[in-house]
Amino acid sequence: MKDQDFTDLSWDDFDEMRDPRPNTNEFDAVVERAISRRGFLGGALAFGSGALAMGTAGLMSSTTAARAQSAGFNFTPIGISTDHEIHVPEGYQWKVLVRWGDALFSDAEGAYSAETGVPVAMSDKVFGENTDGMETFVDGDKTILAINSEYVNPKINLPAASEGMPQNADEVTLLKNMQGVTVLEVADNGNGFEVVVDSPYNRRITHETQMTMDGPAAGSDLVKTNADPEGMSPKGTMNNCGSGKTLWGTYLTCEENFNGYFGATGDYTETEGHTRYGIGGEGRYAYEKFDVRYDLSQEPNEPNRHGWVTEINPLDATSTPVKHTALGRFKHENAEMVQAADGRVVVYMGDDERGEFMYKFVSNGVYTEGGSTEGLLSDGTLYVAKFNDDMTGEWLPLTPETTGMAMDEILVFSRMAGSKVGATTMDRPEWIAANPLKCEAYCALTNNKNRGVKPNAGGDATPATGPNPRETNNYGQIVRWRPEGEDHGADTFAWDLYVMAGNPTVYDNAYAGSENVNEGNMFNSPDGMAFSSDGYLWIQTDGDDSNEGEFAGQGNNQMLIGNTDTGEIARFLTAPNGAEVTGLTWSADKKVAFVGIQHPGGSWPDGNGKPRSSVIAVWREDGALIG
Ligand code: FEO
Ligand code: CA
Ligand code: CA
Ligand code: CA
Numbered sequence: 001m002k003d004q005d006f007t008d009l010s011w012d013d014f015d016e017m018r019d020p021r022p023n024t025n026e027f028d029a030v031v032e033r034a035i036s037r038r039g040f041l042g043g044a045l046a047f048g049s050g051a052l053a054m055g056t057a058g059l060m061s062s063t064t065a066a067r068a069q070s071a072g073f074n075f076t077p078i079g080i081s082t083d084h085e086i087h088v089p090e091g092y093q094w095k096v097l098v099r100w101g102d103a104l105f106s107d108a109e110g111a112y113s114a115e116t117g118v119p120v121a122m123s124d125k126v127f128g129e130n131t132d133g134m135e136t137f138v139d140g141d142k143t144i145l146a147i148n149s150e151y152v153n154p155k156i157n158l159p160a161a162s163e164g165m166p167q168n169a170d171e172v173t174l175l176k177n178m179q180g181v182t183v184l185e186v187a188d189n190g191n192g193f194e195v196v197v198d199s200p201y202n203r204r205i206t207h208e209t210q211m212t213m214d215g216p217a218a219g220s221d222l223v224k225t226n227a228d229p230e231g232m233s234p235k236g237t238m239n240n241c242g243s244g245k246t247l248w249g250t251y252l253t254c255e256e257n258f259n260g261y262f263g264a265t266g267d268y269t270e271t272e273g274h275t276r277y278g279i280g281g282e283g284r285y286a287y288e289k290f291d292v293r294y295d296l297s298q299e300p301n302e303p304n305r306h307g308w309v310t311e312i313n314p315l316d317a318t319s320t321p322v323k324h325t326a327l328g329r330f331k332h333e334n335a336e337m338v339q340a341a342d343g344r345v346v347v348y349m350g351d352d353e354r355g356e357f358m359y360k361f362v363s364n365g366v367y368t369e370g371g372s373t374e375g376l377l378s379d380g381t382l383y384v385a386k387f388n389d390d391m392t393g394e395w396l397p398l399t400p401e402t403t404g405m406a407m408d409e410i411l412v413f414s415r416m417a418g419s420k421v422g423a424t425t426m427d428r429p430e431w432i433a434a435n436p437l438k439c440e441a442y443c444a445l446t447n448n449k450n451r452g453v454k455p456n457a458g459g460d461a462t463p464a465t466g467p468n469p470r471e472t473n474n475y476g477q478i479v480r481w482r483p484e485g486e487d488h489g490a491d492t493f494a495w496d497l498y499v500m501a502g503n504p505t506v507y508d509n510a511y512a513g514s515e516n517v518n519e520g521n522m523f524n525s526p527d528g529m530a531f532s533s534d535g536y537l538w539i540q541t542d543g544d545d546s547n548e549g550e551f552a553g554q555g556n557n558q559m560l561i562g563n564t565d566t567g568e569i570a571r572f573l574t575a576p577n578g579a580e581v582t583g584l585t586w587s588a589d590k591k592v593a594f595v596g597i598q599h600p601g602g603s604w605p606d607g608n609g610k611p612r613s614s615v616i617a618v619w620r621e622d623g624a625l626i627g
Helices: 011-018 033-038 049-054 062-068 169-177 272-276 407-412 414-420
Strands: 092-099 131-139 142-149 180-187 203-205 212-214 240-245 251-255 309-312 322-324 332-339 344-351 358-366 380-387 392-397 429-434 441-445 477-483 492-500 526-531 537-541 558-562 569-574 580-586 592-598 614-620
Touching (some): 142 240, 142 251, 142 580, 180 251, 272 414, 407 414, 441 526, 477 526, 526 580, 558 580
Parallel strands (some): 131 240, 131 580, 212 322
Antiparallel strands (some): 092 614, 131 142, 180 203, 240 251, 251 309, 251 332, 344 358, 358 380, 380 392, 392 492, 429 441, 441 477, 477 492, 592 614
16 A cells, blocks of 8 residues: 555655645745846846856847847747647648657567556567657667656556556566666658667666666765675666767766655665655655665665666667766756867756756866777766856866765765855756857756745755746746856856746746747746757746646747847747657757657547657658758
């Protein structure tokens, strides 16, 4: 019997349940304070003289904003939707490329049933549920996609009698196999591609797949378990959220809400490290009742083996994934790899939790095309971001000297290390995207209802300042930074906000959003982001799609495209009600965009039976490039 029903909670609501905010607080009465101070009243992104250091591109005059409404894109922006369909602009086509339960191998064809879903025996031979980050790889004339399956909806996967909680080990196995990563080959059939069943590239990586670890925390006492006394051979990658692609053509999958998979069946002492990461109590899927690996009373270090960036070679289905401890352990959203001016590898990363931090890793070695990649993700320095109110910022190194912690502790408990150096508490950093045409990067700060209301789990204050200026921030914003000297390896940067999401039809204050938000393009909770090769910023949302109250007129979740020079933002795609849009990659010829549709409602896309999370393909009818 389960004690609580978690099945309808989002991951952040699950964490909030364990660590609730106070019912009343001193800040509720002063929600306008920070906004007035920031000068948002009046609409424009007026940041004062500090902004001048970044040039004028970050600032939008009324004239610029007005022009942006009528120019810049080669598609006609679409309106909101509230139905259970996909909508794209006139002149574009879309189709489902692959759905939860679709066979990767011919012996699993027909395994999926609209009534019962996927049988456990076939569950590691089909496409997983709840698609998220993905990347495209090319091997000769082959196109390979690596695609995350972030989590499962147990009520959709399990028999109704289970009431959304596994009742036996087989049901746990089913849920484990529906998550992780799918690697699959797709072939260009001139109609948005199709899956190549039985391709030798096809592979499922699940919560049970054998992995290795590298970097300074590999083999540490903190990651040793009874099953792996050397601390070098973790199993499984879980809650695979956003993604990244290395310069050398491998896939980075990012482990986000790993904490919810662990629970205690017996005596268990919660440590400071467990508390900071939301570990303890009852697991979300009852894994701990059927698998000792997830039982905190028997394997208290098992959670320390999750929450990493894991590298997968998608071109070799027999390769062993590697967890890179040098990149830190937190609720990784994505991993955006760029190169410093001197050739070192730089990876930008967000920790998606209210009041947690933004990070970057910088390698010690340099990457050269075709050269050895040995050590590039295991030997380097992890930094955490500090944003100053004067629109400058700095990357603070997390070292034994700066934190007073041992190196393995810094990496396993990166959040605690970040607190020690005074990192800036952020409004849930989701995807980070680097502009391919200029030295700047963007992070979606999706929302934070606790901004100015409650400290983070480490006790760090969350004042409404800097790039997180709105208390009780239900709409989110996108922060942008430009590294000193146009070098991603630099320790300092200048920042501004590219957009503050909001609702100008409901509010006339800072909650209306910045001037590049209007009735025709408004949205809430920016999340997935990627730049197309032509320098446009594609923005996906994971927000409130009730179309009511402060979200009235915003419709279903959506994908928008931003011109980062003018500030113009235009709606390109709307999702079926209930779904978020997450995950974006393009075919090598840039003629097809692959877009993830996660947790749809109703019975999308089949029109009967269960809703099926899917990757769709979108292309222009005239065959022109869209990426
Ligand atoms: Fe899995 Fe933070 O989104
Ligand atoms: Ca996300
Ligand atoms: Ca999200
Ligand atoms: Ca989500």
